[in-house]
Amino acid sequence: MRLQQDLAPGRHGGLKLRHPVLVAAGGAGYGSELLEAVGDDPPGAIITRSITRAARRGAPPPRMAQLPEGLLHAVGTPNPGLEAVLHRQGPRWSASQVPVIVSLCADNVDDIAALARTLEVDPDAAGMELSLECPDRGRGGQPIGLDVEASETATVAARAATDLPLIVKLCSAAPDVRPIARAVAAAGADVISVSGSTRAVGLDASRQRPALGSVYGWLSGPAVKPTGLRLVYEVAQVVRIPVIGAGGAHTLDDILDYLGAGASAVGLATAALAEPTRPGRLARELEAWGDDHAIGRIDELVGRALPRGKDRGSLRASSFRR
Amino acid sequence: MVTTTATAPRATKTSSGEEARLLDTRELTPGRYLQAWAAPGIARAVQPGQFVHALSPRAPGLLLPAVPVASFDRVAGTVRTLVASRSRPARSLLEVRPGESATFEGPLGRGFALDPRSRYLLVVSDPDGFARVSSIVDEAVAGGRQVTVLLGARSVVEVYPSSLLPDEAEYVVATADGSLGHHGDISELVTPYEAWADQCFAAGSEALLTRLATLAKGRDGRMGVARLGRRRGRRPDPGGPEVRRRAWLQVALRHEAGCALGVCAGCTIDGADGPVRACREGPAFAASELRWEPGS
Numbered sequence: 001m002r003l004q005q006d007l008a009p010g011r012h013g014g015l016k017l018r019h020p021v022l023v024a025a026g027g028a029g030y031g032s033e034l035l036e037a038v039g040d041d042p043p044g045a046i047i048t049r050s051i052t053r054a055a056r057r058g059a060p061p062p063r064m065a066q067l068p069e070g071l072l073h074a075v076g077t078p079n080p081g082l083e084a085v086l087h088r089q090g091p092r093w094s095a096s097q098v099p100v101i102v103s104l105c106a107d108n109v110d111d112i113a114a115l116a117r118t119l120e121v122d123p124d125a126a127g128m129e130l131s132l133e134c135p136d137r138g139r140g141g142q143p144i145g146l147d148v149e150a151s152e153t154a155t156v157a158a159r160a161a162t163d164l165p166l167i168v169k170l171c172s173a174a175p176d177v178r179p180i181a182r183a184v185a186a187a188g189a190d191v192i193s194v195s196g197s198t199r200a201v202g203l204d205a206s207r208q209r210p211a212l213g214s215v216y217g218w219l220s221g222p223a224v225k226p227t228g229l230r231l232v233y234e235v236a237q238v239v240r241i242p243v244i245g246a247g248g249a250h251t252l253d254d255i256l257d258y259l260g261a262g263a264s265a266v267g268l269a270t271a272a273l274a275e276p277t278r279p280g281r282l283a284r285e286l287e288a289w290g291d292d293h294a295i296g297r298i299d300e301l302v303g304r305a306l307p308r309g310k311d312r313g314s315l316r317a318s319s320f321r322r
Numbered sequence: 323m324v325t326t327t328a329t330a331p332r333a334t335k336t337s338s339g340e341e342a343r344l345l346d347t348r349e350l351t352p353g354r355y356l357q358a359w360a361a362p363g364i365a366r367a368v369q370p371g372q373f374v375h376a377l378s379p380r381a382p383g384l385l386l387p388a389v390p391v392a393s394f395d396r397v398a399g400t401v402r403t404l405v406a407s408r409s410r411p412a413r414s415l416l417e418v419r420p421g422e423s424a425t426f427e428g429p430l431g432r433g434f435a436l437d438p439r440s441r442y443l444l445v446v447s448d449p450d451g452f453a454r455v456s457s458i459v460d461e462a463v464a465g466g467r468q469v470t471v472l473l474g475a476r477s478v479v480e481v482y483p484s485s486l487l488p489d490e491a492e493y494v495v496a497t498a499d500g501s502l503g504h505h506g507d508i509s510e511l512v513t514p515y516e517a518w519a520d521q522c523f524a525a526g527s528e529a530l531l532t533r534l535a536t537l538a539k540g541r542d543g544r545m546g547v548a549r550l551g552r553r554r555g556r557r558p559d560p561g562g563p564e565v566r567r568r569a570w571l572q573v574a575l576r577h578e579a580g581c582a583l584g585v586c587a588g589c590t591i592d593g594a595d596g597p598v599r600a601c602r603e604g605p606a607f608a609a610s611e612l613r614w615e616p617g618s
Contacts, residue, residue, distance in 0.1 A: 026586075027585070027586075028585055029584060029585025029586070029587070030584070030585075033583045033584045033585050033602075034583060034585055037583055049587065057592070057597070058587060058597070060592060061589075062578075062588075062592065063587065063588045063589075063590070064580065064586065064588035066387075067588075073586075073588065075586070075587040075588060076591070078587050078590050078597055080596070082596075086447070205408045205409070206408075273580075273581035273583070273585065273586050274386060274581070276583060
């Protein structure tokens, strides 16, 4: 089975992946340590930890707690700022064959444009991911991605500032991601990414205090895979651009599920932290599975589970929420 | 961000691990277990203060627990770990039965740096931190140095038996309830040793380490460390081993689980010159490499 694909064929140079199993934001840091660890078993691409315009300290410790249900984490956005990251990490990205997509986080439109312009002139980044999970300063700190108009404005600002392949990451907490996905695609996104990670709270072993220093965190791991699948399933029915799904994927079955729900590529984060070579290994397993089942190209697996009629699955999901 | 120089030893996680066979588990104090493992590769390479990532076949987790190597025997090819049952990540190791194996990745991180000129060492810990410092005691005693170990616990039931330490080491205990040894905090016993000790190694609660760091800073002024030649010559590279070797106080920080690649940011803390990662730039640091919040 042919695994190669171009997620952004309309852009100069495109966003060409050797295979569809990526390391999603949060699982790769800034990429260089991961690239060092994977050796000859690289992921299809790397999406970096979210980076801001100015340096940030991140969340107070403890930042991670392993629960029976999954991994609870709240690291904030600790980073030295985009220019510092590009200066230190960029040359290592260029030296690698793996596309490195830079995830950006901004709390207003001006910052989004400034970040995208900085990235535009950097020769080392293969693409940009704009995270709509980031708080919108103008809306009382609510994530940008909760609002259709704010999501559209943010995407327009990024698109206007760069010709790099643009991935827009939707906010998993949005009550309905479909209008936001439509708006983002119309505003110029090349790819949409979604993650099943969900807001959560855990307690430490004494049960006398929260497990995380910032109290609230994100739950990742196998428990959130159905949430990730739901987001992919809904978004893939309303846009005509590729979707990257993430959340709880760590086996070949998970990859096949995400592809079937409509994802063109699948991101691993928590599973890649535990085993950096897992994305590469899963890609080999996927290729062998495809050969065994006489699948010629990866596209043939994408969206097999989507309803064939007009938007039926999404309408059912909408009814359920009411 | 503190960067590590090319010359600094840094153990990096790889995709391969060693199958460590459990030889024995015994409960040392309530809820704390000493486990002996046959792991020749780890035993050969480990340095005091380093840790391993341990994957238990009985309870595979999402992130691997970071388990400090409490002691090691390079000749016998064994290592010992000290695990608290209330530590969620590490307690899966307690389900491994003698004869069964767990996968150990490592040794990881940067350990302590013992100055070859140091003759008198002070080691300070609480029961949680003991596993991080006990191997430096073994190494120092084996090298002919004089070592005093100060252990502070809440009560006598938390105090480890002296058989864990080499006979040559002096062992001094303080308990908060006065049930054994000095009645009070262990940091109160450090002052009499500050002039005697060439170096001090510590691990334990943030409050204990903060008190020690404050004391060490004052000691540098009182003892005129600069004039004793510790800062003679060129200024050591930030993050390099020289900084730790020249420091009077080195601390090993606790981090329970993570990627050990330096990418998850779960163990990132405030360093003196920016964020540092306990799994990569640490877990052993010179006290001066970290930012200490007074009163914590």
